[in-house]
Amino acid sequence: MAKDYYQILGVSKGAALADIKKAYRKLARKYHPDLNPGDKASEAKFKEIQEAYSVLSDPKKRTQYDQFGSAGDFPPGAGPGGRGGPGASPEFEGFNFSDYGSSSFKDFFENLFGGAGPGRSGRVEGGPGRGEDLNYTMKIGFEDAIRGVQTRIRLNRLAECDTCGGSGQVPGSGSRACPACGGTGRANMQRGFMKFSGACPSCRGSGKAQGDACPDCRGAGSVERSAQISVRIPAGVDTGSRVRIPGRGNAGRNGGPPGDLYISIEVAPHALFRREGANISLKVPITVPEATLGAKIEVPTLWGKTTIRIPPGTKSGQKFRIREQGAPAPGTKARGDEFVEVAIVPPPFDDQRVRELMKELERVSGPNPRENTGGN
Numbered sequence: 008m009a010k011d012y013y014q015i016l017g018v019s020k021g022a023a024l025a026d027i028k029k030a031y032r033k034l035a036r037k038y039h040p041d042l043n044p045g046d047k048a049s050e051a052k053f054k055e056i057q058e059a060y061s062v063l064s065d066p067k068k069r070t071q072y073d074q075f076g077s078a079g080d081f082p083p084g085a086g087p088g089g090r091g092g093p094g095a096s097p098e099f100e101g102f103n104f105s106d107y108g109s110s111s112f113k114d115f116f117e118n119l120f121g122g123a124g125p126g127r128s129g130r131v132e133g134g135p136g137r138g139e140d141l142n143y144t145m146k147i148g149f150e151d152a153i154r155g156v157q158t159r160i161r162l163n164r165l166a167e168c169d170t171c172g173g174s175g176q177v178p179g180s181g182s183r184a185c186p187a188c189g190g191t192g193r194a195n196m197q198r199g200f201m202k203f204s205g206a207c208p209s210c211r212g213s214g215k216a217q218g219d220a221c222p223d224c225r226g227a228g229s230v231e232r233s234a235q236i237s238v239r240i241p242a243g244v245d246t247g248s249r250v251r252i253p254g255r256g257n258a259g260r261n262g263g264p265p266g267d268l269y270i271s272i273e274v275a276p277h278a279l280f281r282r283e284g285a286n287i288s289l290k291v292p293i294t295v296p297e298a299t300l301g302a303k304i305e306v307p308t309l310w311g312k313t314t315i316r317i318p319p320g321t322k323s324g325q326k327f328r329i330r331e332q333g334a335p336a337p338g339t340k341a342r343g344d345e346f347v348e349v350a351i352v353p354p355p356f357d358d359q360r361v362r363e364l365m366k367e368l369e370r371v372s373g374p375n376p377r378e379n380t381g382g383n
Contacts, residue, residue, distance in 0.1 A: 012059035012072065020073070024064065028139075031060040036227060041175075041220035054208060135263035138165065138229075141256045143270050147240060149277035153309055153334050155242035162236065162268075165229040165257035171221035173262055175228040185210035229258045238270065243337040245282065248272040279307065285343025287333040292352045293317060308332040308345050315347060323351040 016030045043049035062068045167173040184190030188207035192214035206212030220226035256266025281288045301319035333343025354361045
């Protein structure tokens with residue numbers, strides 16, 4: 008029966024990659040051989056967890072597993088009677104790799120030895136590894152998003168263990184030859200009628216058994232810490248923007264580089280301005296005389312006040328463009344524009360003098376503007 012990798016990791020079939028990684032880390036720490044010395048059951052469980060994770064964390068392998076219930080244990084023709092069957096060389100002598108797609112055979116071999124293909128060592132899982140990236144959501148003010156801001160945030164991240172320097176081992180505990188491979192770093196594996204040689208899974212190809220697990224990080228090489236970090240948000244960001252802070256993610260493994268921090272931006276709305284990309288829009292009220300006779304009015308911008316000219320006969324809803332008074336494009340000095348939409352405000356209706364003037368205006372204002380629309 009094929010193994011149920013989802014059940015092994017304790018996740019659903021539709022689980023996201025982040026949930027699969029979280030489940031793997033939790034189980035790997037629980038069943039790690041260094042934390043369970045001499046426990047063969049824990050060692051077997053740890054290998055089973057690694058096997059499940061190597062398939063479900065790889066999109067290609069996971070798709071193949073979901074469709075066929077396996078992730079490339081046998082290339083076509085590798086069973087009985089095919090090349091690679093009885094009589095084939097244990098080191099692939101006479102096996103024509105070109106008969107099979109390079110991608111499928113690569114997946115097949117990675118499934119067996121964690122990425123170590125024939126004739127090359129591959130990347131050993133126990134070697135230096137880059138730390139995971141972190142994601143952080145930051146809410147900032149409208150004008151801070153326009154101008155940029157330098158601020159500090161606090162977040163929890165995995166930092167290198169001070170006691171073991173990230174190695175996961177007690178300093179000075181040393182290492183000895185791996186008992187599984189006798190210090191060679193290589194191991195043989197039999198699958199059906201085929202025999203493979205690859206990196207030893209016990210020592211991950213190093214040829215040496217690990218020393219005692221560090222008591223402070225329990226062999227993980229990193230510990231969780233709360234850190235206050237100074238970050239600079241560039242001018243021109245908007246809701247949905249992502250800002251990368253290099254090297255501020257989780258610590259790397261075994262001396263590997265740290266991951267990055269990605270800040271997702273959420274911008275608060277403004278009382279006056281609305282933003283559409285790099286352009287800014289604003290509604291400004293004007294009086295009936297200003298709209299009728301024309302005027303020069305003062306309007307606010309993100310960069311200070313400026314004056315625009317309202318031509319005679321301006322209608323409500325008409326827009327005026329002020330060049331380069333919008334938001335900057337991130338990473339450049341170019342700015343968008345500001346668009347001012349005017350709204351005509353009627354005079355106070357409860358003022359008797361105003362009412363008299365409006366009646367006089369009605370008599371001299373010309374033809375009915377609704378004549379062409381069928382109105383009265």
